[in-house]
Amino acid sequence: MNGGQDLGGTHGHGAVKPEPNEPVFHGDWEKRAFALTLAMGMPGGWNIDMSRFARENRRPNEYLDMTYYQVWLAGLETLMKERGLVAEDEIEAGRPLHPPKPVARVLKPEDVAKTLHRGGPTERDTNTKPAFEAGQRVRARNINPVTHTRLPRYVRGHVGTIERVLGCHVFPDSNALGKGEDPKWLYTVRFDGRELWGDQADPTTQVSVDAWEPYLEQA
Amino acid sequence: MSGHDHEHDHEHSDLSETQLRVRALESVLIEKGYVDPAALDLLVETYEKKVGPRNGARVVAKAWADPDYKARLLKDATPAIAEVGYAGRQGEHIMALENTQKLHNMVVCTLCSCYPWPVLGLPPVWYKSAPYRSRAVSDPRGVLKDFGVELPKDTDIRIWDSTAEIRYLVLPMRPKGTEGWSEEQLAELVTRDSMIGTGLPKQP
Secondary structure, rough: OOOOOOOOOOOOOOOOOOOOOOOOOOOOOHHHHHHHHHHHHHHHOOOHHHHHHHHOOOOHHHHHHHHHHHHHHHHHHHHHOOOOOHHOOOOHHOOOOOOOOOOOOOOOOOHHHHHHOOOOOOOOOOOOOOOOOOOOOOEEOOOOOOOOOOHHHOOOOOOOEEEEEEEEOOOOHHOOOOOOOEEEEEEEEEEHHHHHHHHOOOOOOEEEEEEEEEEEEEO | HHHHHHHHHHHHHHHHHHHHHHHHHHHHHOOOOOOOOHHHHHHHHHHHHOOOOOHHHHHHHHHHOOHHHHHHHHHHHHHHHHHOOOOOOOOOOEEEEEEOEEEEEEEEOOOOOOOOOHHOOOOOHHOOHHHHHHHHOOOOHHHHOOOOOOOOOOOOEEEEEEEOOOOEEEOOOOOOOOOOOHHHHHHHHOOOOOOOHOOOOOOO
């Protein structure tokens, strides 16, 4: 979706403000929001692409006004409410008002380390061959889905070079919709700064994105 | 400055509302049996105490000290990093990017906050912020200036936008004057920002 999350090349956000000796979390609520988000993945049953869409699928001004853990929290609430795991009146009351939904699994302390260690690899075996090879010129397609996609606006329509074939990976555009992993070949595609930003770009700059095959066409 | 003060007040009142909401949500989820509070504590403790940029610094220092390891790291970083003991969530597929005199690498996620957790821990606020995500791809030298870093004008700059599940770790240049240093000593020079590409290692 062309939402508030797709920030590459947008203007007006001001300077980057590094924070000296930044703590891992700013306040207790961030710790809890973080841990709840990770822990709910197991009983919730959603995938990472659904999570990303739940975070970004909101009014751009709302997205940009929230801190990052507020975005995470809002995304988590959306995912849980969609599945009837929790309701707004319960959050307001601070206690359950409706019976819990049966869930497949709950994250137990003894499973934390191995769950984190396992992670969620996205590369999949395939019998297909990649359509592109390193060195080939490709154009990022001008697609504008209203659903989740990982092709940022700033490269759409622009021509770049395949730098590396990264294997066949879960396709977010499908996975976010619950339509299956539908693995597709993934490539690092490198663009010249001037191709993306015109003559004002620093000629020493190159930018790459990792793009799935359906995002690309031969240039 | 008054505009800033106002922004802060606004942020603070929103935050206290958020604090209350998180507390309420946690109670509901625990009571409904969806989450185990001990697991929540362990998740926080893991990323607060165990997984952080010191992990990445060990990897970089090892690559500086051991040419064979460096070759393995640049060829296929995920198993090379696993050799040192780091793997897992948000680091399932890692690629290491070597900085040289001619080329400086810098990593961003313009679409969200993708970041190599097993080696760098959780991302700092600025990495997830609109200023960094918007300008890293279009004005990298301007962004570097915000970090007090100025590179030679003829150094090529390569920005890696983490739009898929590949996570990037920058291998900064080994500082001069560190010949014969141990990996432990070298690791002390490796800053988090030097592994993102928004900083340079400390000089001895």
